[in-house]
Amino acid sequence: MQALAELKEQIRQALPDLDVVIGWQQGFDALHTRPLFIRSEEDIDKLVVNEFCVVNPASYLRELRGGKKVGLVLKGCDSRSVIELLQEDLLKEEDLTIFGFGCNGILNHTKLQARFGELGFIQSIENDGANVTVVVGDNKETVPFTELCADKCLTCVYPNTLQCSHFVGEESTKKPESEKNKALEEFEKLSLEERFAFWQDQMRRCIRCYACRNACPMCVCKDHCIANSREPKWLSEEVDVQNNFMFQLIHVMHLTGRCVECGECERACPMDIPIMLLRRKMAGVIRDVFAYNAGTNAEDTPPLMCFKVEEPTIEERH
Amino acid sequence: MKANPVLPDMATIMEVVEETSNIKTFRVRFNDENVMKNFTFEPGQVGQLSVFGIGESTFVINSSPTRMDYLQFSVMRVGEVTSRIHQLKVGDSVGVRAPLGNAFPTEEMKGQDVTFIGGGIGMAPLRTLLVYMLDNRDDYGKITLLYGARSPQDLSYQEDIAEWIERDDIDVVLTVDNPDEEWGKKPYEKAGLIPNVLKEINPDNKGYAVTCGPPIMIKFTLMALNELGFKDDKILTTLEKRMKCGVGLCGRCNIGDKYVCVDGPVFKYSELQELPNEL
C-alpha cells in the first residue's frame, strides 16, 4: 500500500495525544496478520495494511472504555461498528481518533482452505487486486479475487472508512458485486425442513468456545454474558444442538438492529459455522421494516432502542 | 483415594445450627454406617458438599476427628450452591466427598504454644484444630484464641466460645469492628481490627500462629505476626480458591504448580512466599 508511509506519519503525529493506536501487524506467516497495539514510536513501523487485515480493531474498544484516548486504523466495515457503538452511547466521540483508507477487500481463510487445503501448506500468495496467485507444493494457481475474498466484500457499499479523522490514499471505487448475499439467497430457497436440518447439522458442530461472541465488536456484555450465567441458568453446559442453537439465537437476537455485518463472528469461528447467515437475515429484516442500516450514521437512533407510536416505515394494519 | 474420586457418598443432615444471619452449620452423617465407621480425616482437611441439581462446593470439615458423632460444615451464603444448602433441613440428603486436601501439621506442632487468629467464616478451619488440640490438651503448650467479626451478631460458634471461656487452659479474646452497647463489658471483649488487637495481646512469638479469614484480614495479620517476631515457617493459614473437582484435576485452583485442593488448603507462610504472586 503506497499510502502506508503517509498513514504511519499521521499516526506518528497523533500518537503523543493517544494512549494507544490499534491496527495490524504481520502474523506468524504470510497469510496472517494480528492486531497491533501502538504505544510507542517504534511500534509504528510494525504496521501493515493488506488483504489479510481481517481483525476488526473495534472489537478491542470495550476493554479500553473509561476515558482512554484510542486511535484506530479501520476498514470501512470496521468503522461501522464504531459508529454503532457511538449511537448506543457506549463510546465517546472525543476519545477516538480514526485513521481511514480505501479498502479493496480482504481474503477469506475458509475459502482459501476449501480450495487449497491447510493454509499452513501454502508457500506463497500474491494478490494483484483482480487475481490471486497461490503456490502450494508443485501447484501454482491463479484465481479471481472475488472467489477468495470475504463474503462481506462482495456486497460492500462502504469500502471507505466512515467518519474518520484522517484518511490516506485514494478512495476505493470498489462497487458491490451483487446487492444481496448469494449464500443467504441460496439458503432461503430451501424448504423450512431443509433449513432446519441445515442448522441442526451446523449447530452440532459448535464447540461453544464463544469466539464468535468475543470477536464481536457489539458484544459489550463482556464477562457478564447471559450464556455464562448459572443463576438464572439459561443454558446448560451440555454442548448439543439444542443448547448451541439456543446460544446462537440469543446472540443473533441481541445483535438485531445493531449488527454491522463486519463478519468477525463467522471469521473467528474455528469450526467455520456460517453464522453470518443469521446476522444477514436479521439485518435484512431491519432494513425492510425500519429502512435502517446499523452503524452508518452517528446521528441515527437504532430502531430497537427507541419507541415511536407511528413507525414511518411500517404500514399499520387498521 | 477412592475408586471414583468424584463420586460422593450419600449423607443425611442431622442438625442445623443458625450461627449468624448468613452462616449456618450443618451436622451430617453418612447413610452407610460402614462409611461412617471407617471415615478418618485430619484437622484442616476439606470436603465437597453436593446438592444434586445445583452442584458442589468446598467446605472445611470443622468438627474434630476426636469427635466422630457427625461431620460438621459451616456454610456462608454467598452464591448459587451455598444459598441452596441454606434451605436444607434436618433429614435432607446431601452428597459428601471427603476428606480432601492436606491438614495442619499437628505432629510437628506438639509441645508448642499455639495462637489462633480467626476472622468471620475463617473461624471454621480453626475450630477443627482448636477442638482437636483441646481434646489432646497435654500435647500442646499455651493456647490462645483471637476471634473477630464485624459485629457481635456475626460471631459464630457461640456455644463453643462460651465453653472455651469457662476453661482455664485456653485464653479467649473476641473483637468486633462495630460493637453494640452490650459489648465490652467482659474482659475478653475487645473492639477494633484483628491485627491491632493481636499486637495488643502480644502472644509469645516462639510458638505457632494459625490464621484464617477474609484475604485482607489475612494480609494484615501476617504483617502483624511478622512484626511480633513469629517465624514464617510457624505461621499457618488456609487458602480458598474456586474449586470443582477437589482432587487436582480440573485446573482452576492452582497457584504456580501447586493446587490448593491437594497441596493445600493449609500452607505455611514460608511456603506462600515461594509461590508466584497470584492470590
Added chain:
Amino acid sequence: MACKFISNEDITLWLEALAKDHVVFVPVDDCGSVTFRPLAEGRKPVLDRVPVRSPKEAVFPQNETLLLYKYEKDLEDPEHSTVRIKETLPKERAVVFGTRPCGARGMTVFDRVFDNERIRDPYYATRRENTLFITLACNKVESTCFCHEVGSGPADTAGSDVLLTPVQGGYTAEAVTERGGQMLEASVFADGGNKCAEAEEVKKATREMLGEAHDYSDAPEKLLAVFDDDEFWEEQAAGCISCGACTYLCPTCYCFNITDEATGTTGKRLRTWDTCMSFQYTLEGSGHNPRSTKAKRLKNRVNHKFSYYPDTYEKNIACCGCGRCIKSCPASVDIRAIVKAAQARGAKKESK
C-alpha cells in the same frame, strides 16, 4: 519394530473390520471442517488435512456424565425427599484412526495427570484403556507446526498403538504397543518389504522440513522470572479475545467444569471442557478473581504448559506442538512466540 504394509484400498476394509466391535473415529469432512466422527456409511476418511478438533475427545469428551441422580419423595413425609445416585462409567471400545503424532502425544500429557500413583480418574482411565490410537506420520509440515520443539516429531509414537507412514500405494504400519501388534495381525497387512525403507525416508524428510528446533528447556525458570512483569504479559495478551478456541482444540488441555444439569426431579452431573481463558473460570463466590484480566489468564495458560507442568512431571512440556491454538486463534496469538519472548526477557532480567 516389525514393519508391515497396507494398501490404500485395504484401509477401508480394515476400518470396517474394526468397526464391528469398536467405535472407529476417523477424520472426515464435516461441513467443510475436518473433524473426528464415528465411521459410518458415506463418511470417507480425509487424511491429507489436519483435523481441526483434536483426538482427545475420544477419551475425554466435551461432555461426560459422571453420575445420574433422582429425588424420591418420602410418601410418609412429603416435606422430605431422598436422593439416589448412579455412577455412569463409560463402556465403549473405540479406535481413533488417522490422528497425527502430535494429537496422540497429547494423550500422554493427560495420562500423567489422570492416571498416576496418587489418583486414577475412572472415566478417563476406562476410556483410555478401551481406546486404540492408529496414528498417521506426517509427510508435510504447516507454518504452525512445532512438534520438534517440544520433544516430539512428525513420526513420534508416544501415545499411539500403531504408527502408519504414507508410502507409494499405501501405508507402512508399525506396532507401538502390544495391542497395536495384535491389530497388525489382520489379513489386510502384508510384509513391509522395501516399503519400510521408503517409510524411513519419508520420516527423515519430514523431520528435515521442520528445520532446527528451538530449545524450550529453560522456559520454566525464565517464565517465572517474568511472572510479575505485568507490562510484558499485557503486551503478549493484547490481541487475545478471551475465547476458548485455543483450549478446546488443544490436544493437551484438560481443564474441566462440573455442573449439575437438572430436568425436574432427575438429572445428571456433567463434566465439561472448561477454559482457563474465561473470566468465570476462577471467579470466586465472594466476587474475588485471582485471574481477573486476560493477561493473567494467558500467563497461566502459557505457564501451565511450559513451566508448571514440566516442573511437576519430569520436564515434560504440556504442549504437543500441533499448532491448533495458533492456527485457530481469531487474533493469531502465537504461543511459540510468547514463550520465546519470555525466555529472552527472563534472561535479560537475570543478567541485570
